[in-house]
Amino acid sequence: MIWPQELRSISFRVALIYTGFFVVSVLAILGTTYVIASGELASTLRAQILEDMERLERTNAAGGVEALQEDLGELAEAASEDRFFLVLDGAGARLFGNVPPGLWRPGWQDGRLARTTLASSPDLAAAASHNDDHEVIFLALGEEIGPYRVMLGRNSHILDETQEIILSAMWIGGLVTAALALLGGFLVSRGPTRRVDAIALTTRQIVEGRFDLRLPVSRRGDELDRLAADINAMLARIEMLLDSLKQVSTDIAHDLRTPLARLRQRLDAVRRKPRAAEEYEAAIDAAIEESDAAIATFHALLRIAQIEAGTRRSRFRPIDLAALVERTAEVYEDVAADAGHHLVARELDQVSVEGDEELLTQLLANLIENAINHVPAPGRIEITLRRVGGRIHLDVADDGPGVPEAERAKIFRRLYRLDQSRTTPGSGLGLALVAAIAELHGGTAMALDNRPGLRIRTEMPIAASG
16 A cells, blocks of 8 residues: 555654654653542542541540530531531440441441432432432541541542543543644644654653743644643642742741750750759740740641642631621720720721631731731721722731832741841741632732831632622
């Protein structure tokens, strides 16, 4: 059989070779994504279950059976359609739960539930109704806590769906790329060949760890450009996360080194010679204070990570933001007065936001405390809430020394503190937490010049009902 000249050309064969490399590279990237995404989702679900179980164990260890019963009651009230729990007494009778008692097993279990099991629980049936195949993949952990047998579970069907989507993307992407290669072989020229060469080379370098590189994108807007743009967006996100991890690690080493060194020096000074009992007590109290500050820093970092992961979105509901501002301002009015400041809330537009009330309260409290701690007395702290188009502007302004323009974007970084603020209490995580909460609610936090002073503005979208 004599092949057409186009199919026997060197350009076509070169195009096929480089397209083969490209297909392999795409499958390698998507395969890596498949493994990483599956592992991360499974780890996240297991971590959530294990965190709840460890909380119950700590409650039982600290407060005994009564505290455990109270915590189990709160868990029962917070249960959702994709969140399951079961509490049995010593005889195997169900005390709490939204799943049948027969599902209890010690340790981890992961599998699809039978139709009869789904029909025996309204919550299981409701969770199954949200899936196209009307199934529930039950991921649960069972342990004995005190006199009870407790099982906490999740519907891991989203993990199965994600794996199917990524697998489909892998095979469809590979087939589409191969089909385009056969068609493009007739039209191949030196330009497209060079583009494929550049993409293949860059892709191999990225797989080797060069996440600072980006796939070349031309002005043509064709398939290669769209794919390159999507991959570039993914690489930019990965690079940002790696940079953030490096920055946090550096900041932790820098900011926690001083209190830990001070703690060691104090303990070493006490150990060097005998002292009175009062001096030992004072040294112990100082050591505990330093340790608590370090622990508080780690807790704040963990809370920021949890917020950035989006785990709190399940608690979103319409919030009357004006009422929340009034309540918080009333609580902090006396605190500000004791510090020699005047706190006032004015121009509060009646707006609502879809969000987590506890986190929004913490956002506002952090901004108020930041102004109280860093503004010399007497100072004026003003809270305003305005509706601007479809957005909410929540401002906390003061008339203090303010922040230099070059530093304003940096104050929202974790553990970042201005030089003049290092003598005041705090860990440099308050505004980082504000930024994380604002981002969770679809908004942003920014620092503006109040002339004089500093104005921290949080922008968020107005709730649909608002």
